[in-house]
Every structure is written in structure tokens, then in C-alpha cells.
Amino acid sequence: MEVKMKSLSLLTDLYEYSMANGFEQNLVNDQAVFDVFFRKVPDDGSFVIVAGLQQVVEQLVQLHFNDSDISYFKGLNLFDSKFLNMLQNFEFECRINAVPEGTPIFPREPLLTIEGPLIQAQMVETLVLNILNHQSLIATKSRRINFAAQGRPVMEFGARRAQGPDSAIFGARAAVIGGCSSTSNVYAAKQFNIPAAGTMAHSWIEAFDSELESFQQWARIYPENTALLVDTYNVLESGVPNAIKVFKELKGEGHAPIGIRIDSGDIGYLTKAARKMLDDAGFYDAKITVSNALDERVITSLLQEGAPIDNFGVGEKLITSASSPVLSGVYKLAAIERNGKVIPKLKVSGSREKVTLPGIKKIYRLYKIGSAQSFADLIALNYEEIGGEPLSVIDSDPLSVGKMHVLRGYRAEELLKEINLTHFRSNDVFKIKDYCQTEIGKLPDETKRLTNPNRYTVYMTEKLANLQQRLLKKSAN
Ligand SMILES: Nc1ncnc2c1ncn2[C@@H]1O[C@H](COP(=O)(O)OP(=O)(O)OP(=O)(O)O)[C@@H](O)[C@H]1O
Ligand SMILES: O=P(O)(O)OC[C@H]1O[C@H](OP(=O)(O)OP(=O)(O)O)[C@H](O)[C@@H]1O
Numbered sequence: 300m301e302v303k304m305k306s307l308s309l310l311t312d313l314y315e316y317s318m319a320n321g322f323e324q325n326l327v328n329d330q331a332v333f334d335v336f337f338r339k340v341p342d343d344g345s346f347v348i349v350a351g352l353q354q355v356v357e358q359l360v361q362l363h364f365n366d367s368d369i370s371y372f373k374g375l376n377l378f379d380s381k382f383l384n385m386l387q388n389f390e391f392e393c394r395i396n397a398v399p400e401g402t403p404i405f406p407r408e409p410l411l412t413i414e415g416p417l418i419q420a421q422m423v424e425t426l427v428l429n430i431l432n433h434q435s436l437i438a439t440k441s442r443r444i445n446f447a448a449q450g451r452p453v454m455e456f457g458a459r460r461a462q463g464p465d466s467a468i469f470g471a472r473a474a475v476i477g478g479c480s481s482t483s484n485v486y487a488a489k490q491f492n493i494p495a496a497g498t499m500a501h502s503w504i505e506a507f508d509s510e511l512e513s514f515q516q517w518a519r520i521y522p523e524n525t526a527l528l529v530d531t532y533n534v535l536e537s538g539v540p541n542a543i544k545v546f547k548e549l550k551g552e553g554h555a556p557i558g559i560r561i562d563s564g565d566i567g568y569l570t571k572a573a574r575k576m577l578d579d580a581g582f583y584d585a586k587i588t589v590s591n592a593l594d595e596r597v598i599t600s601l602l603q604e605g606a607p608i609d610n611f612g613v614g615e616k617l618i619t620s621a622s623s624p625v626l627s628g629v630y631k632l633a634a635i636e637r638n639g640k641v642i643p644k645l646k647v648s649g650s651r652e653k654v655t656l657p658g659i660k661k662i663y664r665l666y667k668i669g670s671a672q673s674f675a676d677l678i679a680l681n682y683e684e685i686g687g688e689p690l691s692v693i694d695s696d697p698l699s700v701g702k703m704h705v706l707r708g709y710r711a712e713e714l715l716k717e718i719n720l721t722h723f724r725s726n727d728v729f730k731i732k733d734y735c736q737t738e739i740g741k742l743p744d745e746t747k748r749l750t751n752p753n754r755y756t757v758y759m760t761e762k763l764a765n766l767q768q769r770l771l772k773k774s775a776n
């Protein structure tokens with residue numbers, strides 16, 4: 300049985316409840332639509348891999364407030380008794396549309412929308428962002444690291460250096476969505492049905508009187524799983540020769556060794572020399588695993604210099620997204636529904652980049668007819684017919700020149716899907732990983748490279764652009 304995340308109803312910023320309490324007294328019957336989107340991709344990449352929807356849904360459907368929560372709220376002396384009564388009998392009534400986990404998504408596109416009573420939709424902002432921002436950040440980092448590894452398996456090794464237990468557990472899940480093949484984190488492996496993997500620590504080797512004896516004892520206990528850590532004393536003079544001795548003994552007993560792990564020093568030089576030694580001894584199939592503060596930059600450099608590496612173990616730089624540790628996904632009001640009328644909302648800001656896209660929207664991935672490769676995305680108002688031709692669109696990037704284009708001969712695939720909250724079944728993480736790889740496969744190659752990727756165009760329809768302009772003008776009056 301799958302273990303669920305603990306209830307996090309109070310994982311919120313106080314102001315969500317201060318506003319909700321105020322809305323209860325003012326706009327109690329208003330419905331709202333909020334969009335989750337981000338403006339900047341970590342590591343200057345071109346897309347984010349969305350992850351965390353399963354945990355968002357688990358949290359929202361079980362959102363409730365027990366007696367101790369209510370008495371805590373009472374003690375704050377901020378909230379009206381009507382509001383506290385509502386919390387006591389709380390049932391989440393909002394509808395959610397979201398892109399499936401594993402979808403690559405671009406700046407300004409709503410990747411999740413929440414529609415329902417204003418009070419409720421406001422209350423869940425912090426929790427929704429907390430979950431989506433974390434898992435999407437790590438899935439995005441994992442995609443980069445796995446892209447650099449060019450298909451070689453990457454084991455997630457980060458539990459000891461993650462920022463606390465939840466980052467380790469949900470980070471491991473996100474790392475698999477982004478491309479990792481296994482995790483050393485046993486809790487995450489059990490919870491999410493991920494293969495648990497690992498080798499040994501230096502302490503195993505140090506604990507014995509000699510390196511050779513430590514290897515022999517390991518081989519005796521795990522004859523079918525002998526990956527020996529060869530860098531405790533001296534990789535080429537001691538570690539690899541001792542590993543070869545043990546592999547020969549194992550071979551005599553009919554077992555095939557797994558290989559070696561190198562965790563320090565010049566990995567390029569050491570793996571080449573170790574590969575030669577293993578091959579000279581006839582152990583062509585013994586795999587070389589490396590670790591030590593690896594990330595996409597180091598992995599790219601190692602593979603460029605021809606390092607014969609079969610597997611990577613990646614911890615701290617992945618689980619903390621060390622080189623770019625923030626995904627600033629935001630939660631913005633797109634519309635209010637009052638007395639059956641939809642009123643689009645816009646946040647105007649000093650910076651053009653921060654002006655929001657008003658109204659209830661849908662997003663589409665666009666393909667030329669007959670092509671499996673997408674050329675752009677499109678943000679449209681929810682009542683627009685997309686797929687008919689021709690369609691007037693404009694680049695949604697606030698820094699673009701703002702020229703209108705006419706799209707012809709395209710196919711549009713809608714990305715936001717309504718989530719059935721009562722019968723939501725999350726996919727297996729490996730299914731999500733496969734889906735992620737398929738979806739990335741549909742994007743232009745230039746958008747995927749690690750350095751200076753080409754910006755992928757996200758259009759908005761003329762109608763949406765006009766609405767934004769109209770509201771901007773109105774706000775200036
Ligand atoms: N040939 C290489 N090309 C690029 N980066 C490398 C190469 N070999 C190792 N590295 C990376 O360089 C960094 C070296 O870090 P550091 O100096 O801490 O390692 P170290 O010398 O093995 O020390 P320690 O034993 O403390 O880990 C690591 O991130 C490692 O993965
Ligand atoms: O470098 P990372 O990408 O985070 O990968 C995980 C690191 O954790 C271990 O080191 P540690 O020194 O904690 O323990 P050890 O004695 O097993 O090497 C392992 O040997 C890796 O170096």
C-alpha cells in the first residue's frame with residue numbers, strides 16, 4: 300500500500316488565512332480562478348519539467364482542520380467565528396486543471412489552474428506552490444543531469460545532503476521523473492516503487508585490516524552484487540588491483556562482478572586507467588561507476604574527454620539543485636466570477652515582465668500538420684476555438700517585439716487536463732518518467748541543450764493580447 304504524505308493543511312503563510320477570513324466577510328459568494336506559472340527557468344534552461352501534482356492532489360482532497368488547529372486559530376485573535384466554523388466543516392470544492400506530471404513547460408504558461416470559491420482558492424496558494432516548486436525544480440535539474448549522462452544510468456544519491464527529510468523523499472521521486480533510474484534512499488524507493496540501489500561507503504573498507512580483506516568479505520556476502528569502492532587508499536595502485544583479485548576469485552566460483560566505484564581524484568584520468576586494467580584482466584563487462592559532487596557540467600566534461608563511465612551516482616548537486624536552487628513558480632489571480640459573470644483580472648507591475656495574463660486560459664502545444672515535432676506553444680482564452688485557421692497570435696514574451704503572426708497548417712494539442720479529484724490515480728513514477736521522455740522528444744533539439752538553449756516560442760492569441768492591453772489601459776486611468 301502506498302504511504303501518503305502527512306496532512307499539511309497549516310503549511311501556509313498567515314496572509315492566506317487573513318485574506319480568506321476577510322473574503323468571508325466581503326466577497327463570500329465570489330468564485331475565482333488562479334494560475335500557477337513561472338517566469339524564469341532554473342540554470343537558464345528553456346523549460347521546466349512539472350512534478351508534484353500527485354502530492355498536491357493528495358493534500359487538497361484531505362484538507363481539513365482539527366480541533367487543535369481551530370483552537371490555535373482562535374488563539375490568534377484574528378479570525379471571525381463564522382470563518383472558524385467554515386474551517387471546522389471544511390470541504391475542498393475547487394476544480395483543478397493541470398498539465399500531467401513530467402510535461403516540459405515554458406515560462407508564463409499556466410501549468411495548473413484552480414477554480415472555485417475565492418476563499419478556498421486563495422487559502423491553498425502557499426501549499427500548492429511549495430509542492431510544485433520543489434518537485435519541478437528537482438525534476439528539471441534531473442533532466443539536465445540525465446541529458447548530460449547521455450543515457451547512462453544515473454542513481455540518485457542525495458538523501459544525506461538534501462535540505463531535510465521531505466526534500467530527500469520527494470526529491471528522489473522528482474529525480475526519477477526527470478530521468479534517474481534508481482535511488483539510494485530506501486524510504487523513497489519503498490514509497491514510490493523505485494529500484495533501491497547502492498554500493499558501499501569508505502567506512503566498510505576502513506573497518507577491515509586491509510582493503511583486500513574488505514573486498515573479499517563483501518564479495519562473500521554479495522557475490523552477485525559486487526561493486527567495490529576503489530578509492531579509499533590509492534585507486535590505481537591498490538583499489539583496482541585488489542578489486543581485480545576479488546573478481547578473479549568470484550569468477551572461479553561462477554559469479555560475474557558488477558564493477559567498481561571511484562569517488563575522488565581526477566575521474567577522467569582514473570576511469571581510463573581503471574578501464575584498461577579491468578579489460579587487460581578480462582573483465583570487459585565490469586562496470587565503472589563514478590560519484591563526487593557531480594552535476595551536468597562535470598558529467599559533460601568527463602564524457603567529452605572520453606571517460607569510460609557506465610553509471611553515475613549523483614547526490615548533493617541534484618537533490619538541492621545547487622547551481623540554481625530556486626524555481627519561482629507563482630500563483631496569480633486570473634479571474635473572478637461574480638453573479639455568473641467572469642471578470643478577468645490583471646496584475647499590473649512596474650516591470651513589463653511581471654504583468655500577468657488575464658482571464659481563464661488554456662494552453663496548447665503546436666505542431667505543423669504531419670510533424671511529430673512541436674514548433675511553439677499557445678496560450679488562449681478558454682472560449683476560443685483553436686485549431687481553426689488562420690489564427691492571429693503574438694509572442695507572449697514581454698521582451699519580444701510584439702509583432703502579430705498568422706498561424707496556418709498547424710495542429711494544436713491541449714495541455715491542461717481537468718483532474719478528477721475524487722478518483723485521481725497517480726501514475727507510477729516510471730510511467731511519468733517515460734511520458735516525460737516522450738514529451739521532451741517532441742521538442743526542437745535546440746531547446747534542450749544545456750548551454751544557451753534556443754528560446755521556444757510561446758504565443759498568445761490576439762484576443763488574449765487585446766484583453767491584456769485593454770485591462771492595462773483601464774488600470775492606467
Ligand atoms: N576529469 C575531470 N573533469 C572535470 N571534473 C572532474 C574531473 N575529475 C573530477 N572532477 C570533479 O571535480 C571536483 C573535484 O572536487 P574535489 O577536489 O573536492 O575532489 P577530490 O580531489 O576527489 O577530493 P575529495 O576526496 O575531498 O572528494 C568534483 O566535482 C569531481 O567530480
Ligand atoms: O557527492 P554527491 O554527489 O553528493 O554523492 C554522494 C556522496 O556521498 C558519499 O560521500 P560521503 O563522503 O558522504 O560518504 P562515503 O564515506 O560513503 O564516501 C559518496 O561517496 C558520494 O561522494
Ligand SMILES: O=C(O)c1cccnc1
Nearest residue numbers: 456483496497498499612
Ligand atoms: O550506495 C552508494 O554508493 C552511495 C549512497 C549514498 C551516497 N553515496 C554513495
